[in-house]
Amino acid sequence: MPNRPMLATAAALAAAAALVLPTAAVAENSARAGAVAVQDHLQELQNIAGANGGNRAAGTPGYQASLDYIKGKLDEAGFTTAVQEFDSLGGPTYNLIAETPGGDANKVVMFGAHLDSVGEGPGINDNGTGSAAILQAALDYAAGGETPTNKLRFAFWGAEEEGLVGSTHYVETLPEAERGKIAAYLNFDMVGSPNAGYFTYDGDDSDGVGAGPGPEGSAQIEKLLNDSLGAAGAPAEGTDFDGRSDYGPFIEVGIPAGGTFTGAEETKSPEQAEKWGGQAGEAFDACYHQACDTVENVDAQALERNFAAIANAVKTYAAQFPQP
Template sequence: MSRVLSTRLLRVATTVAGIAALTLAAPAGASPTTTAAPDIPVANVKAHLQQLQTIATNNGGNRAHGRPGYKASVDYVKSKLDAAGYRTTVQQFTTSGRVGYNLLADWPGGDEDSVLMVGAHLDSVSAGPGINDNGSGSAAILETALAVAREKFQPRQHLRFAWWGAEELGLRGSRYYVNNLSRSEQSKIKGYLNFDMVGSPNPGYFLYDGDDSDGEGAGPGPEGSAEIEKVLEDYFESIGVPTEGTDFDGRSDYGPFIAVGIPAGGTFTGAEQRKTRAQAQKWGGQANVAFDRCYHARCDTVNNINDKALDHNSDAIAHAVWTLSSNPRLLKR
């Protein structure tokens, strides 16, 4: 997760007259479109994290933009997706004098005029291997993508997964992607799910606040963002885990998407901020200690992951992907 705050994001007012349930009412005589998501094995997610750790260890201790460890990370993720039957594209860009890469993976099928995107940044800072920030999000969406292939899932929407480069330099990869889409191509993206730090060792359970219900004044996301938040909120409620809203503050790759009016959402387990006493009572863990004491540090290794948080968030990702892509009317745009 980047410390670099983007410029003031375009805020699109959202009016939510009533939030849809997880299963949207089908037309008369039709069957409901909900398909239950599979469980995402946390052991598989952790195996990807171990691979990212090994890549960092073998390449100077990090996976940062322009460094060999980053390209090796892209190659690892791409190899898994290619073997699973995805159409992969490596998008090249240059920033800060170095070449960067976005990895895009399209699952064949679904309405290509109605795309649900799922993304995470794959780069680390130069100080460390970046296993929570953001190996955790990258590994969780990778295993979700592989579950789509294992299940031979055929949603109504077209699914596109993305691993962004140079997020730590100020969302450079995701901004390059969005800004190089035509307006027509932007309009085809009906929602963007972002997962940046989902295994923090002293975790919170935060959802991007699509309707600005926390009242902290950052403003809502584009219309449809509240529905994404509700889908995720309902999942965590179903497993007995309370959640809190977190603002769209421009620190992660949802920024370029909401700036052009694309609904966004996702989960987050906390970075350098300290967990309050009330949050510790609600979620467990240590009060007055950072959610991630190894944020942007050398110690952000495979030992810096809370397995339960990683498991819950991985399953939440799959739930959101299955629910939203099966019910495109949830994201009216």
């Protein structure tokens, strides 16, 4: 594994935040503090897995405890939460949906991540990182005390690892009129890979990587995320809407989508290693779907950069829809 930067302590971050800093430095400091909080959530998810047979797979006590932990945080912050039951693997499991009390209910922007792990391990990068990052972005937004112009909805999907079961159930059972109110869906699945790449879903097909562009509006999502990652020193590459994560059911019904991804079992090229650092010829995440996908399998810098992009997207879409 490549060397990974050490996380700053919460005390040091709090002291730094007390200084009067230029706007860019304040934003950077805020992102770092948020990433530390994300790491705390990841440790809690690992503890949950450790207490429940080593995993947080759909339909297991570890999954239920993970959902209860996140729901408790969102309830405390004032979100309206709902648990949606569906069947998977012959038994019940659940999605968790949380939304801001305020905001235009006819203009909904969704942020989603799957909460379940595979049965082989605790699933901290896949996908504790995405779940913890959107959780903390939601908590930080709520702490700011603003009422959004557009309603924000955060989804924590169950049974993604069984074939996108939770997100598919949500989209297919949502009345057509309610689907029409979802203006955008942003998906975050693995945002802290230890040999990280920096990928955004190719909404405008400018990278020509496969399936073509996403529904109209996807290009704006891609640009917003690209700009955030570029500003953090991580120029992004486009990746295909290949149907491997929970954006799939949304683009199938014409909802604009996007998101970030730091790579799974695929191999990092020499060109990518030159651009992003890390080890060429090795997987982005050598612990993908294995027992070693623990908190030690998360790159702090990749997590911080992606969290900053997620938090910026939450704030941006709360206020307005980005222009082409």
